[in-house]
Amino acid sequence: RVQLVExxxxxxxxxxxxxxxxxxxxxTWNSKCVAWFRQTPGKEREGIAxxxxxxxxxxxxxSVKGRFTISQDNAENTMVLQMDALKPEDTAVYYCAAxxxxxxxxxxxxxxxxxxxxGVFEYDYxxxxxxxxxxx
Numbered sequence: 001r002v003q004l005v006e007x008x009x010x011x012x013x014x015x016x017x018x019x020x021x022x023x024x025x026x027x028t029w030n031s032k033c034v035a036w037f038r039q040t041p042g043k044e045r046e047g048i049a050x051x052x053x054x055x056x057x058x059x060x061x062x063s064v065k066g067r068f069t070i071s072q073d074n075a076e077n078t079m080v081l082q083m084d085a086l087k088p089e090d091t092a093v094y095y096c097a098a099x100x101x102x103x104x105x106x107x108x109x110x111x112x113x114x115x116x117x118x119g120v121f122e123y124d125y126x127x128x129x130x131x132x133x134x135x136x
Contacts, residue, residue: 002026002125004096009130012086016134020081022096022127029053029077033099033109035123036070036081038092038132045095047113049081057106059113064090086134094132097123 008020035050048061049070058070069082101121108121
């Protein structure tokens with residue numbers, strides 16, 4: 001059974017940094033898409049960063065590009081989201097997600113991140129979420 005567990009959320013002032021981790025168990029890490037999403041009350045879930053684990057392709061939502069960095073530790077089956085220059089609008093519950101299927105190409109990671117997946121190559125494993133609060 002696949003389990004994804006996030007850690008590292010918390011509260012920080014605007015301009016500060018936080019580091020989120022996602023530990024995966026029961027999941028084959030190689031040649032897969034893994035990603036971070038976030039959601040605030042009343043809004044749709046938003047994909048913010050993804051990584052194709054075999055060739056280290058990374059994809060970012062424009063709102064976080066240049067401030068957030070997604071990375072992986074294949075040996076530890078762990079994914080990390082380093083968040084710098086945080087803004088109050090980054091406040092949300094953050095979820096890690098993983099794709100069960102091996103993607104056809106790296107862009108499958110990005111298509112599914114942006115809600116343009118084809119219904120087959122989608123993120124279908126999810127963590128329980130961790131709260132990030134940024135105060136002004």
